[in-house]
Amino acid sequence: xxxxxxxxxxxxxxxxxxxxxxxxxxxxxxxxxxxxxxxxxxxxxxxxxxxxxxxxxxxxxxxxxxxxxxxxxxxxxxxxxxxxxxxxxxxxxxxxxxxxxxxxxxxxxxxxxxxxxxxxxxxxxxxxxxxxxxxxxxxxxxxxxxxxxxxxxxxxxxxxxxxxxxxxxxxxxxxxxxxxxxxxxxxxxxxxxxxxxxxxxxxxxxxxxxxxxxxxxxxxxxxxxxxxxxxxxxxxxxxxxxxxxxxxxxxxxxxxxxxxxxxxxxxxxxxxxxxxxxxxxxxxxxxxxxxxxxxxxxxxxxxxxxxxxxxxxxxxxxxxxxxxxxxxxxxxxxxxxxxxxxxxxxxxxxxxxxxxx
Amino acid sequence: xxxxxxxxxxxxxxxxxxxxxxxxxxxxxxxxxxxxxxxxxxxxxxxxxxxxxxxxxxxxxxxxxxxxxxxxxxxxxxxxxxxxxxxxxxxxxxxxxxxxxxxxxxxxxxxxxxxxxxxxxxxxxxxxxxxxxxxxxxxxxxxxxxxxxxxxxxxxxxxxxxxxxxxxxxxxxxxxxxxxxxxxxxxxxxxxxxxxxxxxxxxxxxxxxxxxxxxxxxxxxxxxxxxxxxxxxxxxxxxxxxxxxxxxxxxxxxxxxxxxxxxxxxxxxxxxxxxxxxxxxxxxxxxxxxxxxxxxxxxxxxxxxxxxxxxxxxxxxxxxxxxxxxxxxxxxxxxxxxxxxxxxxxxxxxxxxxxxx
Ligand SMILES: Cc1ncc(COP(=O)(O)O)c(C=O)c1O
Ligand SMILES: Cc1ncc(COP(=O)(O)O)c(C=O)c1O
Numbered sequence: 001x002x003x004x005x006x007x008x009x010x011x012x013x014x015x016x017x018x019x020x021x022x023x024x025x026x027x028x029x030x031x032x033x034x035x036x037x038x039x040x041x042x043x044x045x046x047x048x049x050x051x052x053x054x055x056x057x058x059x060x061x062x063x064x065x066x067x068x069x070x071x072x073x074x075x076x077x078x079x080x081x082x083x084x085x086x087x088x089x090x091x092x093x094x095x096x097x098x099x100x101x102x103x104x105x106x107x108x109x110x111x112x113x114x115x116x117x118x119x120x121x122x123x124x125x126x127x128x129x130x131x132x133x134x135x136x137x138x139x140x141x142x143x144x145x146x147x148x149x150x151x152x153x154x155x156x157x158x159x160x161x162x163x164x165x166x167x168x169x170x171x172x173x174x175x176x177x178x179x180x181x182x183x184x185x186x187x188x189x190x191x192x193x194x195x196x197x198x199x200x201x202x203x204x205x206x207x208x209x210x211x212x213x214x215x216x217x218x219x220x221x222x223x224x225x226x227x228x229x230x231x232x233x234x235x236x237x238x239x240x241x242x243x244x245x246x247x248x249x250x251x252x253x254x255x256x257x258x259x260x261x262x263x264x265x266x267x268x269x270x271x272x273x274x275x276x277x278x279x280x281x282x283x284x285x286x287x288x289x290x291x292x293x294x295x296x297x298x299x300x301x302x303x304x305x306x307x308x309x310x311x312x313x314x315x316x317x318x319x320x321x322x323x324x325x326x327x328x329x330x331x332x333x334x335x336x337x338x339x340x341x342x343x344x345x346x347x348x349x350x351x352x353x354x355x356x357x
Numbered sequence: 358x359x360x361x362x363x364x365x366x367x368x369x370x371x372x373x374x375x376x377x378x379x380x381x382x383x384x385x386x387x388x389x390x391x392x393x394x395x396x397x398x399x400x401x402x403x404x405x406x407x408x409x410x411x412x413x414x415x416x417x418x419x420x421x422x423x424x425x426x427x428x429x430x431x432x433x434x435x436x437x438x439x440x441x442x443x444x445x446x447x448x449x450x451x452x453x454x455x456x457x458x459x460x461x462x463x464x465x466x467x468x469x470x471x472x473x474x475x476x477x478x479x480x481x482x483x484x485x486x487x488x489x490x491x492x493x494x495x496x497x498x499x500x501x502x503x504x505x506x507x508x509x510x511x512x513x514x515x516x517x518x519x520x521x522x523x524x525x526x527x528x529x530x531x532x533x534x535x536x537x538x539x540x541x542x543x544x545x546x547x548x549x550x551x552x553x554x555x556x557x558x559x560x561x562x563x564x565x566x567x568x569x570x571x572x573x574x575x576x577x578x579x580x581x582x583x584x585x586x587x588x589x590x591x592x593x594x595x596x597x598x599x600x601x602x603x604x605x606x607x608x609x610x611x612x613x614x615x616x617x618x619x620x621x622x623x624x625x626x627x628x629x630x631x632x633x634x635x636x637x638x639x640x641x642x643x644x645x646x647x648x649x650x651x652x653x654x655x656x657x658x659x660x661x662x663x664x665x666x667x668x669x670x671x672x673x674x675x676x677x678x679x680x681x682x683x684x685x686x687x688x689x690x691x692x693x694x695x696x697x698x699x700x701x702x703x704x705x706x707x708x709x710x711x712x713x714x
Contacts, residue, residue, distance in 0.1 A: 029417060054414055054416070055414055055416050056411045057414070059411070059412050059517050060383065060496075060519060061412075063556075064412075064420065064426065064428075064498060064500055064556070065498060065556060066560045067426070067556025067560045068560040068563070069421065069424070103563070104563035104567060137506070139422070147386075148383055149383025149384075149494070149496060150382050151559060151562075152563070160421075162416050164417075186548030189543055189546040191542045192542075192561060192582070193560075198424070198560070199423050200424040200555070200558070200560065201424075202508060203425040206425070206510050210510070225546040225548060225583070
């Protein structure tokens with residue numbers, strides 16, 4: 001199905017576009033945004049593309065007090081032959097609805113919102129940067145807007161899509177990163193909101209992240225909150241361990257975000273005949289594998305960096321280096337193949353990309 | 358110390374005030390609000406009272422994406438001799454700063470913000486309702502406003518105080534409530550944000566609360582996320598158990614919100630010579646005490662209802678009635694004394710109330 005073409009109110013004067021090497025992440029925004037609203041009586045409606053402009057909300061809006069909100073993150077890539085590709089955007093729409101369910105929010109029509117998203121990108125296509133590693137980051141989000149302080153799901157929502165041209169995650173080429181195993185703070189727990197992409201999960205990590213940064217680590221590794229033993233995620237990415245030729249990643253237990261890169265990596269590895277197992281894996285197990293010389297590679301997966309190799313872990317005062325702090329063969333092959341597919345440089349046998357016309 | 362008198366921009370036309378019996382909770386807001394802003398370079402500044410009006414934020418503001426925010430909740434009461442009293446507002450300011458710490462947010466000057474809060478209430482004093490059980494609910498909150506999608510604490514914030522006249526929590530007189538012990542969802546876990554008053558903790562409870570409501574319960578009782586055994590809180594209140602003459606309440610472990618009513622109840626009970634212990638208490642222990650006939654009273658504490666007696670629990674298919682679903686003597690005495698102090702009907706030996714001039 002295809003949504004009707006939305007009403008577009010164009011900006012009077014377009015912004016100057018930043019140079020590709022100035023982009024960074026999430027600092028610049030395009031000229032337009034997509035907005036639609038929900039109210040309990042009539043459902044979702046009033047879809048429109050407007051100039052990128054401030055959101056105006058009653059100070060009592062539920063988002064400000066009880067944080068009812070979900071978001072998504074995906075990218076549009078420019079190919080060498082000037083086409084614009086999205087990577088599995090249907091999966092982001094699906095995950096957004098899963099998040100809505102957990103947050104007591106009304107579902108969206110996935111195909112319809114995806115169509116609106118494409119219309120917005122189509123209008124903003126000149127904003128998709130072209131240098132190696134750059135892309136247009138797409139941030140759909142839904143916020144609860146009803147002005148009511150009672151503790152109950154909002155009866156009104158606003159869905160917004162904004163776009164931000166972003167720079168290469170690896171301006172100096174891929175570098176394996178040092179990771180601290182977090183002991184004090186926790187990210188999520190069973191029965192909580194860990195599997196949903198919702199604001200409250202992210203602010204909760206700032207303290208841990210800034211302590212780790214001060215200590216010289218790029219990210220923290222989150223352990224399960226219950227036994228403080230099983231590996232969950234690394235920063236805002238999923239994590240994989242190559243042990244004796246097999247690739248292991250934590251199973252989705254409800255406290256881990258089901259990454260779309262994670263899912264794609266699993267499918268790709270299997271298509272290559274590399275065994276993958278989704279199971280519980282503990283941090284002491286990882287240290288044991290390292291001790292035995294069986295830990296071959298560790299890498300993280302996520303929309304931001306695609307594949308990010310881990311160079312070292314530090315846990316309870318003991319550091320281990322992974323693969324001599326070099327990028328492993330599987331990590332490299334995954335990175336090249338995934339980014340190759342995303343940017344249209346190589347064939348897409350999985351039919352993961354969609355073109356924005 | 359006392360803050361300087363803030364700049365006031367008065368509304369042109371005041372709203373019609375609702376009747377006391379129409380109030381409900383958090384539906385009506387007064388004519389004015391307090392606002393001040395923070396930026397990393399200059400700290401907190403620009404305090405002012407303005408008409409109650411929409412907040413305008415960039416769509417990339419951190420609050421919408423990563424939920425960096427804290428809030429407080431307290432009440433102003435009208436006495437029979439037309440004075441306006443606040444109940445331990447310094448404790449709310451203190452807790453707000455504790456919450457800020459957990460959320461990587463800059464601290465406020467507690468005395469200064471309390472002074473601004475009083476200036477706002479003073480201006481809005483005609484909005485403080487006078488019927489039995491009514492009050493003016495005060496909602497200070499801080500939101501992260503920097504337009505940046507990078508995962509890092511915001512460099513800009515807005516502190517807002519809004520006021521809402523609220524009705525009696527017990528229009529038909531106090532009624533003990535039925536509580537469901539929640540097995541599926543969890544509210545908080547050690548290392549998380551449970552001890553902070555932050556938005557993400559609240560939306561996370563909507564699913565559990567709405568299932569419980571459909572099943573005929575008023576609230577859920579939260580167990581600890583780790584062993585699913587120890588009692589944490591009930592809805593958005595703390596909980597107390599009177600067992601063989603002793604009063605027991607869960608100790609503050611980091612996943613429980615340190616209620617100001619909780620703290621006051623503990624001090625008050627001790628002043629009456631009733632022993633109080635803050636310790637771990639498990640749900641099976643509570644069921645055992647009930648079996649033995651030792652469970653005399655259960656009540657919840659919080660700003661909204663002050664004291665709310667529990668009439669029954671339901672856990673894993675077994676219901677128990679507490680004190681024949683009657684209000685216990687201690688619950689009643691606490692309710693009468695606390696509300697008496699809050700509304701200036703009885704003496705305040707603890708010096709808990711502050712008058713707004
Ligand atoms: C907490 C968390 N884990 C993992 C991921 C990776 O998911 P994806 O591969 O869909 O980007 C993300 C988001 O990007 C995340 O926020
Ligand atoms: C989660 C939670 N627990 C307990 C309480 C009770 O705290 P207080 O007595 O300060 O109102 C509140 C807030 O009112 C709360 O939000």
